[in-house]
Amino acid sequence: MEVLELARWQFGITTVYHFLMVPLTIGLSLLVAAMQTAWVRTGDERYYKMTKFWGKLLLINFAMGVVTGIVQEFQFGMAWSAYSRFVGDVFGAPLAMEGIVAFFVESTFLGLWIFGWDKLPKKAHLACAWAFSLATMASAYFILAANSWMQHPVGIVMDEGRPRLTSIWAVLTNNTVLAAFPHTIAGAFAVAGAFLVGIAAWHLYRRSQDESVWRGSLKLGTWVGVVAFGALSISGDLQGKLMFEQQPMKMAAAEALCHTEQPASFSVFAIGDVTRPDCENVKSITVPALLSFLAHNDFSSEVKGIQDLVPMYQEKYGEFYPVDERLGELSGKPIDYVPALPVTYWGFRLMIGFGAVSAGLGVFMLWLTRRNRTPTGWWFPALGLAGIAAPFLANSAGWIFTEMGRQPFVVVPNPSGVDGVWMFTAQAVSNSTPGEILTSLIALTAVYSVLAVVEFHLIRKYVRGGIPGVLPQKTDDGALAFAY
Amino acid sequence: METLWFVLIAVLWLGYLFLEGFDFGVGMLLPVLGRDNTERRVMINTIGPVWDGNEVWLIVAIGATFAAFPGWYAALLSAAYLPLTLFLIALIGRGVAFDYRGKVDNPRWRKAWDSTIVAGSWIATLCVGLLISTTVLGLPIDANGDRVGSPFAAIRLDTVIGALAFAGYALVHGAVFTALKTEGEIRERARRVAITLAPVALLPLVALLAIVAGLWAAVVVAILGLAMWRLVADRDGQSFALMGLAIAATVAILFGSLYPNVLPSTLNDAWSLTVANTASSPYTLKVMTWVAAFGTPAVLVYQGWTYWVFRKRIGVRHIPAAH
Numbered sequence: 117m118e119v120l121e122l123a124r125w126q127f128g129i130t131t132v133y134h135f136l137m138v139p140l141t142i143g144l145s146l147l148v149a150a151m152q153t154a155w156v157r158t159g160d161e162r163y164y165k166m167t168k169f170w171g172k173l174l175l176i177n178f179a180m181g182v183v184t185g186i187v188q189e190f191q192f193g194m195a196w197s198a199y200s201r202f203v204g205d206v207f208g209a210p211l212a213m214e215g216i217v218a219f220f221v222e223s224t225f226l227g228l229w230i231f232g233w234d235k236l237p238k239k240a241h242l243a244c245a246w247a248f249s250l251a252t253m254a255s256a257y258f259i260l261a262a263n264s265w266m267q268h269p270v271g272i273v274m275d276e277g278r279p280r281l282t283s284i285w286a287v288l289t290n291n292t293v294l295a296a297f298p299h300t301i302a303g304a305f306a307v308a309g310a311f312l313v314g315i316a317a318w319h320l321y322r323r324s325q326d327e328s329v330w331r332g333s334l335k336l337g338t339w340v341g342v343v344a345f346g347a348l349s350i351s352g353d354l355q356g357k358l359m360f361e362q363q364p365m366k367m368a369a370a371e372a373l374c375h376t377e378q379p380a381s382f383s384v385f386a387i388g389d390v391t392r393p394d395c396e397n398v399k400s401i402t403v404p405a406l407l408s409f410l411a412h413n414d415f416s417s418e419v420k421g422i423q424d425l426v427p428m429y430q431e432k433y434g435e436f437y438p439v440d441e442r443l444g445e446l447s448g449k450p451i452d453y454v455p456a457l458p459v460t461y462w463g464f465r466l467m468i469g470f471g472a473v474s475a476g477l478g479v480f481m482l483w484l485t486r487r488n489r490t491p492t493g494w495w496f497p498a499l500g501l502a503g504i505a506a507p508f509l510a511n512s513a514g515w516i517f518t519e520m521g522r523q524p525f526v527v528v529p530n531p532s533g534v535d536g537v538w539m540f541t542a543q544a545v546s547n548s549t550p551g552e553i554l555t556s557l558i559a560l561t562a563v564y565s566v567l568a569v570v571e572f573h574l575i576r577k578y579v580r581g582g583i584p585g586v587l588p589q590k591t592d593d594g595a596l597a598f599a600y
Numbered sequence: 601m602e603t604l605w606f607v608l609i610a611v612l613w614l615g616y617l618f619l620e621g622f623d624f625g626v627g628m629l630l631p632v633l634g635r636d637n638t639e640r641r642v643m644i645n646t647i648g649p650v651w652d653g654n655e656v657w658l659i660v661a662i663g664a665t666f667a668a669f670p671g672w673y674a675a676l677l678s679a680a681y682l683p684l685t686l687f688l689i690a691l692i693g694r695g696v697a698f699d700y701r702g703k704v705d706n707p708r709w710r711k712a713w714d715s716t717i718v719a720g721s722w723i724a725t726l727c728v729g730l731l732i733s734t735t736v737l738g739l740p741i742d743a744n745g746d747r748v749g750s751p752f753a754a755i756r757l758d759t760v761i762g763a764l765a766f767a768g769y770a771l772v773h774g775a776v777f778t779a780l781k782t783e784g785e786i787r788e789r790a791r792r793v794a795i796t797l798a799p800v801a802l803l804p805l806v807a808l809l810a811i812v813a814g815l816w817a818a819v820v821v822a823i824l825g826l827a828m829w830r831l832v833a834d835r836d837g838q839s840f841a842l843m844g845l846a847i848a849a850t851v852a853i854l855f856g857s858l859y860p861n862v863l864p865s866t867l868n869d870a871w872s873l874t875v876a877n878t879a880s881s882p883y884t885l886k887v888m889t890w891v892a893a894f895g896t897p898a899v900l901v902y903q904g905w906t907y908w909v910f911r912k913r914i915g916v917r918h919i920p921a922a923h
Contacts, residue, residue, distance in 0.1 A: 175699065176699070176700075176703070179695065179696050179699040179700070180696065182652060182695060183691065183692040183695040183696055184692070186655075186658075186659065186688060186691055186692070186695075187688050187692070189659050189662050189663060190662065190677060190684060190688060192666065192673075192677075193662075193666065193673045193674050193676070193677030193678060194677045194678055194681050194684055194685075195678070195681075197674035197675065197677065197678035197745075197746075198674075200666065200670055200673055200674040200677075201670055201671055201674045201745070203670075204666060204667075204669075204670020204671070204673065204674070204880060205670065205880045205881050205884050206884070207666075208663065208665075208666035208667030208668070208670055208673070208880070208884075209667045209880075209884055209887060209888060211663045211666055211667065212660065212663035212664045212666065212667035212668075212888060212891070213888075213891050213895075214663070215656065215659045215660035215663040215664070216660055216663075216664075216891055216892060216895035216896065216899070217891070217895055219656045219659055219660070220653065220656050220660070220895075220899045220902075220903070221902075223652040223653040223655070223656050224650075224652075224653040224656075224899075224902055224903055224906055225902075226652065227648070227649035227650055227652055227653055227906060228649065228906055228909065230648075230649065231648060231649040231910065232649075232909060235909055235910070236909065275881075280881045280883070280884075281880075281881060281883055281884045281887070282883065284884075284887045546674075546678040546681070547678065547744075547746040547747070548678060548681055548751075549751060551751065552681045552682055552685075552751050553681075555682060555685065556681070556682075556685040559685060559689060560685070560688075560689070563689055563692060563693070567692070567696060570696070570700065574700060574703055574704070577703070577704065578703075588920075595917070595918050595919065595920045596645070596914070596918050596919070596920060597920075598920075599641060599645045599648070599702075599918070599919055599920055600641060600644045600645055600648045600698060600699070600701065600702050
């Protein structure tokens, strides 16, 4: 394989993996801060136990999110140095801001929270929980602003062949990030909600002690999941409309919409070969005119198809890659403007499908446990625990769709704004040897696999331990309330 | 403005080397200073609440380099690809190890994580040393800032001395920190180890400084001598502060002699990366200056507060039974 493909696999693997930890951390840390607030305000022991139990699971997951996040900060420079040089004037700023504004707060106040139970006044300790959980959200904002700029470059002028930042405000208030942020945060809460529901259902089924903790957690998890799904739908619809304007090819690819339609129907499910941009041999179950509505809030509007978009892209951004030895086998070759259709088409559907399953399952679990009932069949906890996977899969599918859907670009041209600013993924990669990237790809994947097993093992252990496993033991005078 | 950011990045590296320097050292010395599980837990808990915050200094140093000098960031990180891969894996390993080590009550589990902490701390500090000495001593880069030659171009005699320099510093610094933060036998042991190791362990640092800046190395030798003298005199706090001053002087000398370069080319002086030819636009630097002007003092205040909250020495008697 060439450097480009290896580097893309590496970025994909490390980023999707990192983003398994991130949404759980974001969602759960805010919920734990809320639980602790309830405890501090009411003095109710039940909330204390909730804070301790879910807080423990949060920390196990947090550690993994932190260490896999370090890789992200380095790999732009390591594997994508041409990209880093090209966009450095714009892209580095939100990353550095994330470090100064968010990561310092997160790491410092998390340390205070973990070790400060007996060292800080109750309210100061609670404030630490809010500080680090809000910092996780702030960090999400900055990194999404950076990503959104790649999807929709704003606040720049072209200067000596590179984009030069003219307005940081424009980058931070890019309409793309204003829609992506609520969508991502809602996705994080969907994960945290399903996590609460699944684990609480298992404890209810097991008749574990502290039943009220589990009932409370299940109820909280469900409501969080339902509200999150509502927010996901609204923000997702906004994102879709922006995408029709900003990245028409991505939306056409999401639908595998080959020919321009007016009105355009929404494909629910397709049978056959969606890989072909000519759409032969594809049968699709469709909802008439829905796609037109999703695109433009108008059931009769026209939506452009892949076959009509390709010539438009060729005309604007060129038919061939430049002749340049650094492009490897792509040098001078025609540019393929169609993203990998099976990935975009199914990624989009899996995202929506798993998101809906997750919310529906939560409501079903709440109904099953109405008026203090607990189903006695094994299927009840099995359903809950399996349901935890749904929002994770939805998040991953959504990101894979977003990032694969913008290919062959790494910086997508902004059709309504700045002229001349775009970059093909093939031009972004470092001047490395394939051996270097292959080495890190294998090493990181191996380490990540081992850590996945370890994290799963630890989470399972503390889930099984229930409340007694997380409460501090009676200690001798002078001992620390918590120590590694 | 570019010079300001060059200085700021040097300060971020200083913060990183000073802070994570001692938590690397604690990890490196874990089996030497901690004879049994409880003693090792004492050591880990001296850095438990703070190591993650210390590591953010690295993240911000790298992020700030990306924002202020993208050409420097791109060239250095892509050229030192393999050492950095090793560095990242070491950081990943020791990071989770601190958190996961005590979560299963099983000697084999603990042993595996102890080994991860020790190996991770050694490897990470060696890699940091390699990275910093590489940027100061230069790499075979072409006019585009791309490395010419083998993936191991960053590994040479002088950069290996640089790697050992920071490992040696972390070793002594970690022992002094352990002496400052613990009580009883561990503290005595840490003081002994620091004093015994110092003449050998700090030698590569002095050698690196001599290579880069000749006689200026004497300044750091003097400060390190004072630090050891205060340690012998049973003044851990003063010794620790002097160790901090020593790394500050080291960073000042290294980055001072590097300026206005940021990554010299060993092939052709004209290809060297400088603050001028790698810097972001004045506007970006202005934005980042505002962020740093408000952000950095706040960081110093609340990180300082954390050290105040956890200021007490700890010993074997403070370690609770299990988890």
